Amino acid sequence: MINWQLDYDLTRYNSFGFTSHAERFISVTEIDELELALSDVEANNWPLLILGGGSNLVLKERIPGAVIHIANTGIAVLADDGEQAIVESAAGENWHQFIGHLLEKGLHGLENLALIPGSVGAAPVQNIGAYGVEVSDCLHSVTAYDRQNKELVQLQNASCEFSYRNSIFKSRFPGRYIIWSVRFNLSSIFTPQLDYSGLGNFLAGKGIEQPSAIEVYTAICEIRSSKLPVPSEIGNAGSFFENPIVDESEYRRLKEQFPELVAFPESMGRYKLAAGWLIDKAGWKGAKQNAVGVYDKQALVLVNHGDGNASQLLELADAIKQSVCERYQVSLRIEPRIYPI
Structure with missing residues (x-):
């Protein structure tokens, strides 16, 4: 009952x-x-x-x-040969606290994803990523309840169909699988992931050329804290829009028209545009509308100023999308889930 x-x-x-x-x-x-x-x-x-x-x-x-x-909890090391380890976390564990736990245990690979809010179980759905790392880079497998067949199943990394901010749980079979636990391939040997220039520059500015795991973790937390509001103080869901990915011809058109365009090369000649830059240069940074607005330190973040609601937020989001489309001929996609639709 x-x-x-x-x-x-x-x-x-x-x-x-x-x-x-x-x-x-x-x-x-x-x-x-x-x-x-x-x-x-x-x-x-x-x-x-x-x-x-x-x-x-x-x-x-x-x-x-x-x-x-x-709301299930629990973290366990399933295998550890001294160099590589497989760690399983219950879906209900807090993501940031989970990374802190791994750091204490000397297990590495997810440091760049520190301070991302949410639960461990939500991480694969969105294939969360930040500062050059995505959760799929270290994910071993997902244990989920299959509502169709009414049983627990284990999906290996390849079966999750990960891509940028996407997975089988979000697109192909939304609602079918309920993630119960997640396993990760981690390393006892720390190899810093500094491909994201902002992170490398931040560490270099502190005179750190060969950072330790705790130094990378701390740097990530400092950078995120300087750009993103704490939800308990200012309501938000982090990045509200996905970074658009365009082909080379579209990138060159935009670069010619907007020489200061911020973009990052992807595979197959594509480019990922910085949605925050597009929104900022369209004049939305710090804007307020009703009781919601655009964060004044990061235009990619929409915020609740205290007594806002979903209708107000979506009205603002639509206005931003239309403005960006008119200025750049680029379509923005909302990252968080809207419920009910």
Whole structure:
């Protein structure tokens, strides 16, 4: 028997801090609880939202049907030969705290993803990335509950179909798999990933030429803190728009028209444009509209100034998208999930 909580306040479960209420809610820590909750959902044909940390989510005021919060915990080293290790984390673990735990254990590979908000289980869905590293670079496999076949399955890295801010969980089979735990391939030997110029320059500015793992971790935290607001102080979901990827001809057109364009080369002759630069130069940095706005230190971040709501935020996002499209002929895509659609 599942004890659903009715008309449940989700304000603390979304990093924008929007007032939102679920028709019914339950937090699960065991797989049998999840299965029972899903049985209720299917028997009643309720719409379902699986909730992790709520840091990549825009919640509207009323959430129909059911919300299941994944709150399992636990971290285990499954294999360690002194050089390489496989570590498994429960989906409900906090992502940043998980990286801190790995650092204490001397296990490396994910330092560049420090201070990204959210849960471990949410990381593969979006294939989170920052400062030259994506979670798929170190991911071994994902253990997930398959709603179609009603069983736990293990998906290896290749089966997750990772790409830029995308995966099988987000695009091809949204809603089918509920991530329960994630395994990572990590190294006891630290090799700094300094391909992102801003990180290398930051460390060089401190006189650090051969950084340790803790120095990279600390630098990442300092850089992110200087650019991004703390959700508990200013509601936000981090980067609100994906960085557009264009082909070489489109890049050259833009570079000729806007010589200061910020872009990064990708594979197959493509380029990733800095969406924050596009938005900033279109005049949106620091803009306010109703009770929401664009963060004054990073134009890629939209914020809730205290009593905003999803409708106001999406209205602002649409205005930004239209402005960027008119100025650059480039389309922006919203990164967080909007729920309900």
